[in-house]
Amino acid sequence: MKQLLEVMGFLAVVQGVAGLVSGFTDWHWGFVQRVGFLDGYEVYAGIALLVLGGALFAAAESRKPG
Template sequence: MKQLLELLGFLALAQGAMGLLHEFTDWHIGLVQRVGFLDGHEIYASVALLVLAFALFALAESRR
């Protein structure tokens, strides 16, 4: 279970970082900009993914 939480945390961290990179550098990477209902809210979604990643890492650390 700990490894699954760490994997999900890493994926959320990577997607959040790539979403912010896309917004500030116009590199075409990540999945956040490809989700249609997030148009105009990509930065908020990327920051939310980063926060989710840190929460998943904290949860994984609290597991045995």
């Protein structure tokens, strides 16, 4: 379970960075660009994904190994 939370946290952080990059530049990559209702809210979605990734890493650290 710990490894699953860490992988999900990593993916959330990567997609959060992608959302911020696509919000501030003309690069169109990542999950945030593919979701239609997030159009115009890429920066907020990126920040939310970064926070979610941090929370998932914290939850993974509180778990026992295995």
